[in-house]
Amino acid sequence: MIQMKTHPHRFLHDRTCPSKALADTALFQQTTDASLYGRGREVRLITNIAKKVATHVSSPPDSDPIARKTNQFLCEAAFLSGRSGCGKSSVVKKLLTSCNTTDWLLLTCKFDRQVAPMATISKSFNNFFEQFLLRQHPGDDSFGKISQSITSSVDTDGFSQLCEIVPVFSRLFPKSMRYTRSNSSSSGNVGSGRNRLHYLFHILLKSLFSAGKPVLIALDDCK
Numbered sequence: 001m002i003q004m005k006t007h008p009h010r011f012l013h014d015r016t017c018p019s020k021a022l023a024d025t026a027l028f029q030q031t032t033d034a035s036l037y038g039r040g041r042e043v044r045l046i047t048n049i050a051k052k053v054a055t056h057v058s059s060p061p062d063s064d065p066i067a068r069k070t071n072q073f074l075c076e077a078a079f080l081s082g083r084s085g086c087g088k089s090s091v092v093k094k095l096l097t098s099c100n101t102t103d104w105l106l107l108t109c110k111f112d113r114q115v116a117p118m119a120t121i122s123k124s125f126n127n128f129f130e131q132f133l134l135r136q137h138p139g140d141d142s143f144g145k146i147s148q149s150i151t152s153s154v155d156t157d158g159f160s161q162l163c164e165i166v167p168v169f170s171r172l173f174p175k176s177m178r179y180t181r182s183n184s185s186s187s188g189n190v191g192s193g194r195n196r197l198h199y200l201f202h203i204l205l206k207s208l209f210s211a212g213k214p215v216l217i218a219l220d221d222c223k
Contacts, residue, residue: 042080042091049076050099054214092218105142105213110220118197122165125204129168142211147173149207154200162200 056074080088096106109124111117132143151173154162163169208215 039087039091039094042087043094046078046080046091046095047098049078050095050214050216052076054102054104057212057214089220092220096216096218099214099216103213105208105211105215106218107208107215108218108220111222121201125201126166126168129166129172133168133171142213143172145211146207149210150203153203153206158200158203161196162204165197165200166204 053074053076080091082088096108099106105128107124107128109121111120150162151159159169159173163173205217
């Protein structure tokens with residue numbers, strides 16, 4: 001319907017080649033159109049939550065009595081529920097599109113019943129850190145702060161296990177990888193110790209919050 005509204009000329013005359021006509025509709029292609037209809041209330045609610053977090057991050061620590069007293073980050077959670085096809089994912093994509101144009105760190109994770117949850121989370125972290133290989137902005141020290149938080153929180157064996165969870169680390173930290181290979185014994189199966197695995201994921205999450213930017217974590221299809 002969006003295509004019919006924005007490109008009516010594609011639908012209002014005959015085409016000699018059906019396959020070309022179908023391709024021109026772009027109905028089966030990825031679209032960057034973030035238009036959303038009928039979910040204004042939901043979008044406003046989660047957008048206001050995001051603005052609250054962004055304001056907290058941008059304000060000086062001494063000006064926030066809660067942060068000064070508790071020495072903790074401000075965390076907000078929003079849960080979207082409803083029947084399949086009611087627009088939950090579209091609302092999340094609308095927020096992601098909005099935050100992507102500002103100074104946010106975005107971690108998205110879409111679960112699949114056919115894939116182990118831990119494997120899905122590992123892939124999401126790997127996709128997140130791959131962005132630092134593709135683009136580096138002058139004056140943006142986000143990755144420096146994140147990497148410092150990670151390397152200062154684990155020992156050699158722990159870093160070796162993190163490289164198994166997030167394979168892109170072998171390219172982001174080549175010097176640390178050489179040290180790990182020459183000074184540590186085999187780390188074994190990453191999933192052999194569930195508590196250890198949870199601890200490593202906690203380190204990855206904590207590192208995102210050390211960058212001094214608001215962080216948005218979107219978990220899709222959790223049920």
